[in-house]
Amino acid sequence: MLKSSSSLFANSILLQRCKSMPELKRTHALLITLGLSEEEPFASRTLSFSALSSSGDVVYAYRYLLKLSNPPSFGWNCVIRGLSYSRNPENTIRVYIQMLRKGFSPDHMTYPFLLKSSSRLLNRKIGGSLHTCVFKTGFEWDLFICNSLIHMYGSFRDNASARKLFDEMPDKNLVTWNSILDAYAKCGDVVSARQVFDGMTKRDVVSWSSMVDGYVKSGEYNEALEIFDQMMLMGSSKANEVTMVSVLCACAHLGALNRGKAVHCYILDKQLPLTVMLRTSLIDMYAKCGSIGDAWGVFCGAASVEETDVLMWNAMIGGLASHGFITESLQLFHKMQESEFDPDEITFLCLLAACSHGGLVKEAWHLFGRLKESGVEPKSEHYACMVDVLSRAGLVEDAYDFISEMPIKPTGSMLGAFVNGCINHGNLELAETVGKKLVELQPRNDGRYVGLANVYAINKRFGAARSMREAMEEKGVKKTAGHSIIELNGAPHRFIAHDKTHFHSEKIYAVLHLLGTWMDLNVNNDYSEDYHCLCS
Template sequence: MGKLSPVNGSPNLNYYLISFLDRCKAMSELKQIHALLITFGLSEDDSYISRVLSFSAVSDSGDVHYSYQVFRNLSNPTIFNWNTIIRGYSRSKNPNRSISIFTEMLRTGVSPDHLTFPFLAKASARLSSLQHGVAVHNCIAKTGFEFDRFIRNSLIHMYASCGDIISARKLFDVMLQKNLVSWNAMVDGYAKCGDLIAARETFELMPERDVVSWSSLIDGYVKRGDHREALSLFERMQLVGPKANEVTMVSVLCACAHLGALEQGRMMHHYVKDRALPMSLALRTSLVDMYAKCGAIDEALAAFHEVPIGKTDVLIWNAIIGGLATHGLVKESLLLFKLMQSWRISPDEITYLCLLSACAHGGLVEEAWQFFKSLSTHGMTPKIEHYACMVDVLGRAGQLDEAYQLLDKMPVEPTASTLGALLNGCKMHGRLDLAEEVGRKLIELEPDHDGRYVGLSNVYAVARRWDDARTLREAMEKRGIKKSPGCSFVEVGRSLHKFIAHDKSHPRSVEIYLMLNDIAQLMKLDDDNQTQESDTGEDR
């Protein structure tokens, strides 16, 4: 190759440097090449520096702060250099820096081009700042780029992400040449705003669809809680749509987790493996969460241990710690938390919710107090959910007066979740006097919630205060409140079946009720036999 020095006059110097920059894989490599550029006096040569800026600002292995330091040392940065830094910060943890750098660019007299504004729109979208977004739109109008399709699509996405779906739709409707990106921006916008009717209508009108179209709508149904429709749409996608990607599968696995559809979740795991989809950390976290929520804790642990610890983040640790806690594996969840700390992965507010839940299941009051106090130690403010968990810990342990005092000390008024946790503790330990007080507060807080009346009515029933229970039921009826029927899901093969009490809508309801009657008769016979055996034993 020869020495890379301008002294030897090598004609291949430019070729080698460009080649090294184009093949660069890590910041450590980039810094070595950058050091060579400085040594050779090429630190202002744009053909090299533009590549240094691009890798450090935009690459997944880059460092946008390093890119900015290089940029600051340029005597005369080009518009491409400015755009690179603006783009880098628009996708970073500090997207607001894109706006401030753009402002600085205008002050230095550099005019933006058609590539500048999509990055600014993206930064505004990630900030959910309609104020910044409108300001960017005004700049676009003044510079004459408003009819650029790429910019128009970015604006549609920005307005939708900021919750202004009406402005997004106006821009979409006046577009003369809509492309797939335009349609996807509207579907995703409606889905993010929770308007699944409009999202579905727009989706069905699309002249063509790609994986982004399907994924946006599926995720919209998941976010709204319509998990069965999300899975139904995925099945349709498998028949007529493109191959799902890892983003699609994160949403699908989330739907399986909420439905408790273990067999479907396993099938989705096989789908991922069979199609060799990239196993992103988000996808691995979804697998852990799905298996844990579906009751397959061993498979959740297996999915967790497949990830090298050095490549984990707090989200996947939260999923497994929370899963273990839910299954009553308290010691295991706390041991995993210690391992997480040993790897210097900082816990977040969700981590502490999982730990408090573990303590509640294990009756670990002292440990729960330590975790609760650790929130403030680590610079976090306990939220209402943490108070609810702590009340649950104390309530389960029978420390009801302490739980009541904690509610009194809360910086905000108690919510239904905190009062509900205390009510459960009161019923568990027979503190019916306190249960009545808490039950009445719950009704005052949510006077139209059927569960609040039923909860207090059950308290009266336990205390055999039948008149009070009847009076409460009558008050509930006068307000026109009806008890919502509970439902359950049963997974058979690939199908989920929904059942409601006294419901006969299932196509095989006659057979189901006959079977239930047979089971009830068998249980009655078994109970009678046990009673007879008990009586015979006493006679002897």
């Protein structure tokens, strides 16, 4: 009896110390030899580690579960939970069905992870069936399950169902409020999201992050930064990786370099883990704000500790290309391959864009061929880049043939690039033909009317150009005003033509008038000294 107790204790210690699947398999083999593999706590520990550990093997856990003479509900839940985080979440549904066929009843810990899998699969039919099963088994008001249902409906962009469930729930907690807030934020309904946010008596980092991300998704980047500032001012929640990724995205779109640098300093000061996603966001922010040197610094810092992935390489390659470092972006692509990272469709998109800006037609054809050879089916964006490459290089006839031979229908962006190429290289007849097709294809796009009107104006057909403007007015299409954004003392300022809404507009126009007058007076003179006097 003493020997048996000692054996049980020793094997229990061995299982608890397992850090990898090879160790677990060796211990499991010993348990099978001793006839203890189905005994508790050995069975639960083996299932838990193999299904849920980051170094586990959920397939091994599933096979072991099926061999047990009386598999526990805990074991089924472990496997379903492990599969819900895997690359193939649809397998959770198959295991659930097998669980039911074998006569095992799901409990309140089964459904949340099934609903999580449904959310990842974006399968409304499966989600609706699972909701029905929840009702049939009597768990319709379980708080954990209800929160998972709200999250699932939010993933489906079915905010009506999510809100209905939220309103009917007899009990709510912070997770419930965060779930409905996130549901609105995901689809860009920031008005409803803000109403929920303002109605919350308690908030955590998830609440603030959802609100920031919602504003970013809806393109309201200034509002996103204002919410982040409020979060910092309140001091009740410490920003995490998710928050900072959204904030950096807002800075990138606003071109707010100083603000982005301040966010970078915050990350370092608070010692937030510099994950691959966070480093990638920093690279993207610096590149879009014009500081390619800082972007390169972040990238090199990640490469030095071997913490890179294909997204980070793509961000750096794209950043170099957008700043005119065409040769460097292509060299980095070769370095990426040497580092044994396989390029994806985004990589090729960045490279084709680089070739377009650099006029590298031969290299573009080579890359487009490699894309097809790699087994990745070219998307419309890749075809659009090739059209842009050929059009910019003045090979408009080749571009036209390329469009005609494509296996997909041409998009507005492709034809728009082609028209611009025709205009720039004097082929106005072809530009007019395709421009008319563009107006038919996108009758609500103001740029298509303006583009065709420009073709007529260049060709001195001013009556036809005027008719395009009139057609816009008749159809209620308004030209989107172009705008400029500058950053001063960390704050972005937006201007459009003849803008007088800025609080310093009177001073701005006074200085502009003074500059214009000074230039008129000195148009034929060397006025460098006068200019320095004015600036001082």
